[in-house]
Amino acid sequence: MERALSILLFVPIVVVTVLAFAAVIRRLLGVRVGLVRALLAAVLAMLVTAPILSAFAPPDPATVSGGEAFLLAAASLVIAALLAMAALVVLEVLLPTGSLPGPVEAVRGARRRIERTRRYSTIVRIALRHGLGRFLRGRPQPGPTSAAARRRLARSLRSALDDGGVTFVKIGQLLSTRRDLLPAEFADELTALQDKATPVPWPEIEAVLAAELGRGVGEVFRDIDREPLAAASVAQVHTARLLDGTEVVVKVQRPGIARIVERDLDILLRLGDMLEERTSWGKAFGVRGLANGFAVALREELDFTIERDNLQAMAAALAGSPERGVRVPTAYPQLSSERVLVMDRRPGTPLGTAAPALARLDAGRRAEIAAGLLDSMLDQILTHGLFHVDLHPGNLLLDTDGSLSMLDLGSVGRIDAVTRAAIGRLLMAVGRGDSVTVTDALLQLLDRPGDVDERELQRVVGALIVRYAAPGSTVGVTAVTALLNTFAAHGLGVPPSVAAVFRAVTTLEGTLALVHPAFDLVGQARASAGRRIADTLTPDNLRDALEQELSTLLPMLRGLPRRLDRIGDAVENGRLRFNVRLFADDQDRRLVTGLLHQALLTVIGATAGVMAVLLLGTDGGPRLSTGVALFPLLGYGLLVVSAVLVLRVLVTVFRHT
Structure with missing residues (x-):
């Protein structure tokens, strides 16, 4: 009974002691320490307290008075905490x-990790089941040599x-629009996705x-x-008729x-x-941002x-633009939810x-359809800032x-408006x-980045314009690859919103080529930009632009005399002061912080080395046992600390990257 009672009392005492040690250690360090680390340190302190106390105690504990016992216990607790x-x-x-973690x-x-491993296993089994296992071996494989073999693959x-x-499937959909990248057999087959x-x-x-509807299907349709x-x-789409x-x-x-x-998406991120x-090109392209943008877009697609x-927003945007022959369905909000969307049926x-159907149209009509689709996309991007990013052929219906x-x-x-204006200037230039x-x-x-060789960038961009923007050229995958390589070479990152514009244009190019194979995308875009410039120079547009600029400048102009008067008064009375935020830039703060850390490590390492030498040269002092004295033990410990800190500083100094 007494043994069980002592065990029951021992457990809460140990828990309270450990928690007390953890609280004291976290408080003394003055920094935020994780609870697990603090508890581990507290357990260590509790375990070493008894050996330290026994090392300090004299051979005959009966000769120790109450005050000495208290001092020994306090010293043991302090050393254990240290x-x-x-x-x-x-x-x-x-x-x-x-x-x-x-x-x-x-x-x-x-x-x-378990789910990812299962997913990897599933992907491998799928590849093996469809005869694609040889492409997972990491070695180049010979491609099909005939059209029939390409169709089978x-x-x-x-x-x-x-x-x-x-x-x-999304990857396959994107590849299906790249007929300049894939053989025709692959593009035709992937179109089915x-x-x-x-x-x-x-x-x-x-x-x-x-x-989702909260009632039976027959009560709605x-x-x-x-x-x-x-x-x-x-998702999949079913035709239906409402009750009316x-x-x-x-x-x-x-x-x-x-x-x-x-x-x-977890694997992708x-x-x-x-x-x-781990890669320079990944950092230059902002792969993490692109993956996050793709993840956000895909999650949006899951919320209908x-x-x-x-x-509704796109319908309003198209209604505010000239008629281009492009429309969107009308949604029924009262019948729609996160997983169900009801729209009118478009022919x-x-x-x-x-x-x-395209074959029955003459080349002129097909060119008009392609030009209308391109102009509609430019309206969406440059005028409204709201555009369809994935206009592959499966996302377009062609009416009679x-x-x-x-x-x-x-x-x-x-x-945003600033990005739209920059894209407009880019197309015009x-x-x-x-x-x-x-x-x-x-x-x-x-x-x-902080430093860009603009003259070299201008020369490279000029060469790309001559090569790919000449009349009759096409903005194919080669042009996009060359442009992205130029960005990477100069350390330029592509924001997700701008990357979406690149994706929309490259996807649209494959769709336009399907509508009209000889469609001149660059020439049509140049003509569209010219029309937009002419539209902006009409008297009504110039008057509107002038009114907008004046409405922006007038508040600033009204406050300008008052600000000048305040500045003049401050100069006259000697009250003019300048507030400068030192180290406002993150790079400057990191530089100064790194230098201070190196200097501090150097001072601490040198001080620890000097103290170690003094302690090792000191005779006498308390003894931990018959063969171990306290001062030499502390000296060797400080010598190790000094060596480690000095080596850390030297590694930082001599490291080239």
Whole structure:
């Protein structure tokens, strides 16, 4: 009974002692220490207290008075706390705070690692099942030598991407628009991913509809086609009629797709972080920002309320622009939710499968359709700052009269007025062949480092303009690659919003080539820029621009005399002062902080070395045991500390990178 009672009392005493040690250590260090580290240091202090006390105590404890016992115990506690604090400092040097996750993060991280491993295994099995295993060996493989072999490999690739899920389907959709990058057999086969993904069985779709609508499907729709009109990577579309007979399309999100997307995005974001940290081109391109932007866009596509709002905003933008023959569906907000979107049914055929309809049109009409689509995209980018970022052929419907309807506005690009103005100046300067203005516009669009060789950048940009912006040229993958290489060579980063514009233009180029293979994108863009310049020079537009500038300048001009009077009064009375923020720049602060740290480490290391020499040369002093004295032990310890600190400083001094 007494033994059990002593055990019950011992446990809370130990816990209280450890917590007390942890609180004292954190308080004495004066910095924020993690709870786990503080508890480990407290346990260390508690464990070494008894050996230290026994080392200080005389051979016969009976000769120690009460006051001496108290002093010995206090000294033991203080030394134990100092040892624990030193252990924390050493631990901070070896494993800085934040380098290891906490318990909760460790559990979550382990769970994510398990999911990633399963996902990797799934991807490998999919590749093996479709005969693509030989491409995973890390060695160059010979490509197909005949058109039939290319078609077979293209079908295998399309099936593997389809089975891989949303992320891989998105990759296939982007590749399907790059006919200048892929053989025709691959581009034709990957086009099926734009609206021909594997459909979800109707019972699963019906369950999603009932859950989102809050009532039975028959209470909302007079009838609905159980066979999907189109099946894409995120959702599939069914035709239906409302109770009043209105024809609509119902876009339903695939069940369980959100969890799959989050798992793939976790892999993508980790890959982006790794590339930006370990590669120079990854840092120059801002791969982490691009991956984050892609993740945000894909998450937006999973929320159909965002697409509903985008449809309404895009409809308003198109209504405020000249008629280009491009429209968007009208959404039904009262019947839409995060996973269901109801829209009116637009007539037409997906552009990716509209080759027979396009063949019936003459070359002039096809050129008009392509020009209208390009002008509409330029209106969206330059005038409204709201544009469709993924206009591949599967997201466009071609009507019999040649008009186009844009679909899938779950992810749109948005750019501010300053960026729009810079892009406009860029297009106008490209049309004139003005490399100086093009360079200035690019520097305003991109994230520039502290030092840029602008003259060299102007020469490189001028050469690119001559090569790719000449009449008859096409803005293909070679031009985009050359431009991105130029950005990387000069340390220019591409913000996500600007990257979305690049993506929209390159995707649109493949779509325009499908509508009209001989379409001159550069020439049409130059002509459109010329028309926009002429429109801005009309008397009404000039008057509006002047009014806007005056409305901006007038408040500043009104306050200018008052500010000048205050400055003059301060100068006259000797009260003029200048406030300068020292080290406001992060680089300056890091430089000064690094120098101070090196100087402090040097002083501490030298001081520790001098103290070590003095202690090692001192005779006498208390003894920890019959063969170990306190002063030599402390001296050797300080000598080790001095050596470590001096070596750290020398490594920093002699390191070249």
